[in-house]
Amino acid sequence: MAVVALVGPEIEENLSLRYLAASLAEAGHCCRIVPLNRVEDFGGALAAVLHGPDPVDVVGISLAFQWRAPDFLAFAYALRHHGYRGHVTVGGHFATFADREILTDFPEIDSVCRQEAETTIVLLAEAVTGGDRALDSIDGLSFRGDDGAIVRTCMPAVPDLHTLPRPVRVGEPARCFGHAIAPLVASRGCYANCSFCCIAAWHEQTLPGKRYRLRTPEAVADEMVELQRTRGVDVFVFHDDNFFVPHRGRSLERLTALADALDARGIGKFATVVKARPNDVDPEIFRVLIDRLGCVRCYVGIETDADQGLGTLQRWANSRVNHRAIEIARELDLFVCFNMLLFDPDTTIDSLRTNVGFMEYAPEFPFNFGRVELYAGTPLLTRMQAEGRTRGDW
Numbered sequence: 001m002a003v004v005a006l007v008g009p010e011i012e013e014n015l016s017l018r019y020l021a022a023s024l025a026e027a028g029h030c031c032r033i034v035p036l037n038r039v040e041d042f043g044g045a046l047a048a049v050l051h052g053p054d055p056v057d058v059v060g061i062s063l064a065f066q067w068r069a070p071d072f073l074a075f076a077y078a079l080r081h082h083g084y085r086g087h088v089t090v091g092g093h094f095a096t097f098a099d100r101e102i103l104t105d106f107p108e109i110d111s112v113c114r115q116e117a118e119t120t121i122v123l124l125a126e127a128v129t130g131g132d133r134a135l136d137s138i139d140g141l142s143f144r145g146d147d148g149a150i151v152r153t154c155m156p157a158v159p160d161l162h163t164l165p166r167p168v169r170v171g172e173p174a175r176c177f178g179h180a181i182a183p184l185v186a187s188r189g190c191y192a193n194c195s196f197c198c199i200a201a202w203h204e205q206t207l208p209g210k211r212y213r214l215r216t217p218e219a220v221a222d223e224m225v226e227l228q229r230t231r232g233v234d235v236f237v238f239h240d241d242n243f244f245v246p247h248r249g250r251s252l253e254r255l256t257a258l259a260d261a262l263d264a265r266g267i268g269k270f271a272t273v274v275k276a277r278p279n280d281v282d283p284e285i286f287r288v289l290i291d292r293l294g295c296v297r298c299y300v301g302i303e304t305d306a307d308q309g310l311g312t313l314q315r316w317a318n319s320r321v322n323h324r325a326i327e328i329a330r331e332l333d334l335f336v337c338f339n340m341l342l343f344d345p346d347t348t349i350d351s352l353r354t355n356v357g358f359m360e361y362a363p364e365f366p367f368n369f370g371r372v373e374l375y376a377g378t379p380l381l382t383r384m385q386a387e388g389r390t391r392g393d394w
Contacts, residue, residue: 161214
């Protein structure tokens with residue numbers, strides 16, 4: 001049995017770590033999740049790894065968020081500085097795309113788990129703790145060979161969402177106005193291919209052209225009912241990148257099936273929070289979402305309302321679709337929020353003016369605004385590098 005510590009942000013229940021923890025537990029390994037949300041958590045997280053009840057064989061560090069990579073890479077450095085001699089691996093979107101750079105620049109890190117790692121982390125734990133499995137036989141792994149050269153094994157097969165164990169739920173659920181909250185997912189991936197998005201690029205690696213996988217409505221309903229009955233959860237926050245499918249009829253059918261499954265299981269009163277692309281917002285579908293699935297908030301990914309920005313970001317939408325989404329939210333009296341990427345590599349004064357105009361058009365809804373970031377692995381970063389318009393390092 002291996003002892004594994006998974007380190008990452010835990011402001012909400014971190015589903016990526018908790019799915020890994022569930023797979024490790026199912027394989028008979030001991031796993032604990034170590035929160036590292038802010039600088040103030042650094043010392044406590046180190047102590048949890050270095051001075052826990054059992055020696056830790058493998059430390060898995062989340063490198064999903066590129067902007068927080070310096071924090072988590074510093075954590076790996078601090079582990080070694082304080083004498084940790086076990087295996088340190090990292091994983092997530094950023095780690096997958098920057099595996100060579102990480103292993104070249106950070107000798108403190110032994111391996112990178114690329115892509116969805118439920119199987120990879122289990123096999124790695126077994127290999128590290130004396131099994132007869134060699135690292136180069138584990139799909140989805142990058143590491144240094146005996147000669148120091150970086151070895152990349154084959155991409156892993158994507159896990160079957162129907163057979164994965166449900167994520168580990170430990171500790172008290174978060175609460176809002178007295179209501180217990182739980183995040184969950186009904187799918188993985190994204191059917192779109194926005195140029196700036198590392199999520200679509202990440203899933204494209206293992207499922208070219210088929211980046212989106214669904215759990216059955218019945219499986220989702222079973223998880224929701226279990227969370228309600230065992231943890232008192234009555235607000236379900238769906239973290240799906242796409243809660244809807246790219247076909248109006250199939251979306252309506254899927255949401256109706258989920259509502260029917262929940263009714264059949266006697267779930268009672270509950271609320272949901274979801275995300276949508278502007279083209280997903282349809283009055284009939286959203287009426288089911290509100291009336292039968294208790295939706296109280298929907299994030300709508302507007303991103304940009306300018307023709308220039310919609311083209312640069314490959315948004316599969318137009319200004320009419322954006323405005324229609326807001327009008328439907330108003331008609332249904334649904335609380336929505338949105339964001340605007342005002343600045344991208346091709347922004348003009350006219351496109352900036354258009355986007356400011358959209359914010360003025362929908363002032364009653366909360367929104368934020370910012371710039372497009374160049375995330376590892378994305379088509380936009382590739383384009384900017386080819387045009388000689390980037391500076392800095394990975």
